[in-house]
Amino acid sequence: MRALESAPERYDRGIRILSRGRIDSLHRTLAEMLAAPGRRILDVGCGTGGVALACAARGAGVIGIDINHGMLEVARAKAAATTASGSVEWLELGAAEIDDRFGECIFDGVVSCLAFSELSEQEQAYILRLVLGRLKPGGVLAIADEIVPEGAWARLRYRLQRTALAALAYAWAQTVTHPVVGVEERVRDAGFRDIETTRLWSGELLLLRARRGEGSR
């Protein structure tokens, strides 16, 4: 989804179009998986704050981190115009920097929506290990991201749509997007337990939930 991020003020409108109106509902679903009053949540690659604000609306204390200053500015403006029972803090921070910034075992939940697809496989593996250490025992990880659907017809439809979207992305911002591959295996390799996956949006979106084991590390 990098195509829209070079114009942060256009991101929300663009992602609604690309997700065919399903992005707000996805953000709410992620918040329902993690957030409750008093829980501490980290949103990795928070962008314009959709998930973080949905978590705060459910009473959680959220930290949203992102490397894109402009996306965070949009998130801050949205937060200022919103009343939530929880709280959100926005930090301009790369995902690999959570090592230096946060102590061990401090979050009840970590979420990342449409951001893992922007990381290399090595970065994903590294960040998952960092995230595991920042979660409290029993804490929950939730990841939602673009994937290639299963089945010949679904793949064909996906490839055709991607060709159109890649053309749009190139015209708009001279860049393209990538689906994630092998996230579930990397989550397992990092040491997470109780991994559950669901395919949404006609198989083009992976929703993953996993836990830090009660006894891990």
Ligand SMILES: C[S@@+](CC[C@H](N)C(=O)[O-])C[C@H]1O[C@@H](n2cnc3c(N)ncnc32)[C@H](O)[C@@H]1O
């Ligand atoms: C497609 S946007 C998704 C934003 C938001 N999570 C959502 O659901 O709408 C991906 C975000 O990940 C951020 N991002 C990419 N690489 C990152 C990194 N290494 N560390 C932190 N944020 C990163 C981008 O700046 C961008 O805001």
